[in-house]
Amino acid sequence: MRRLGRYEFSKALWERCKEYLSQHKTLRLFPLSFKEFLNLFKTKSEREKEVQELQKIIKEKIQLTDDEEVAYRFGLMIVETASKPYFSYRDFAAGSKNSLVAEKQEPKYFKAVIKAICEVYNVEGVAFLIDEFEEVAFPKRMTKKKIYEYLITLRRLIDISEEENLWIVLAMVPSAMDETKVMDTALWERLTHQQLETMLTLEPLNEDECINLLIWWFDRVREKNSQYKGTLFPFSDDFRKLLKRPEIRHPRPLIKIGFFTLSRAENKKIEPPISIKFIQKVIDELYPPKNEKKKSS
Structure with a gap:
């Protein structure tokens, strides 16, 4: 998501919502741009009111999610893009200050993100490449708590992949593969349930x-x-x-x-x-x- 860019993603979501927005329905000589839209809200109460309008549109009109809280967080993401036009790790860490993900709502939130990416970019599915997974198998910078949280999130993404067109690719060195089997056997079995079809070995270049x-x-x-x-x-x-x-x-x-x-x-x-x-x-x-x-x- 950080590579995707918050401004671009929020703008694309806004494009899907704008035909239902009250500001868009106002007669204008020139169409309202996303930047102009963001500049409409000067006070906290104005921003909150707009977030609630977007929440309703996201839930009832474009139907990215049926969850009120998730729809609210999407609306918040759009409106607050003016002050923060980029994503950071904390935006997706539930429980952290100013997080875009409500606690215990990660599965529904990420499911809505996948659906949003597919809709706004007109693609059939999404592939997540998690590179250097050996950083989890052989932690140098990650604490045990962080590894635990990381693996929980990964399991949730796997759950979502069973319902949505989401592909998850883990890249790691061979030694990390063996360590992952020992570290979390159940997770490894879920990742490799079709051995020959789900495991690829990158051969050395000539x-x-x-x-x-x-x-x-x-x-x-x-x-x-x-x-x-x-x-x-x-x-x-x-x-x-x-x-x-x-x-x-x-x-x-x-x-x-x-x-x-x-x-x-x-x-x-x-x-x-x-x-x-x-x-x-x-x-x-x-x-x-x-x-x-x-x-x-």
């Missing part, structure tokens, strides 16, 4: 694909007429020699290697092209070879 990915990544930030377009520069041409290990031949490790190599080369004032010896050192720090892992353990 060397040419790795090179092409890095070239694409470099080219995104090059100047339009750069002579280095389509090349590995500032990496040396023999970078291919470092691609023997399958575990680093995936998009995420490759981009991570690229980022940290450039960052450290800049800090150490290394002149390009950056040697494979320097890059190898970065790779070994980020992804220690398996034999070194055994020694350290």
Whole structure:
């Protein structure tokens, strides 16, 4: 939802509601824009009155939900977009201050969100990609309480996926898969109830694909007429020699290697092209070879 953008989402919802709004029914030479609509309400009482009107429209006219509280929160989201045109994590954490989700209403709220996305963007379904799920399986920054809340929310989303056209994709490293099985067997079984159909393994890229990915990544930030377009520069041409290990031949490790190599080369004032010896050192720090892992353990 943060990627979606609160202003865009609220505006799209408002577009669905506006034909029923009293302000929209007023005769105007030019149609009321969303920005103008938000500027109509100067006081708290005016905003509250409009939230209640939107609540009724959302529940009775466009029928995103049959729940009064959920409809009210949607109306609140639209009206308060003027002062907060972006989403934050706390907007979707039930119980937190100014949350858009009422306590114990998460399933109904998220179900309404899925339905709203489908309607306002004219799509048949929604796919949620939850990347780096190993952060849950191997927590470094998350407390036990946060993990517990996270998994409860995930279960609720799975419940919704059984009723709505919602697809949930969890991406994780293989070791996190094994840990998740132990951590929450019931959840894992729900995620993999059709083993062959629901589990996908990303095979390592071949060397040419790795090179092409890095070239694409470099080219995104090059100047339009750069002579280095389509090349590995500032990496040396023999970078291919470092691609023997399958575990680093995936998009995420490759981009991570690229980022940290450039960052450290800049800090150490290394002149390009950056040697494979320097890059190898970065790779070994980020992804220690398996034999070194055994020694350290």
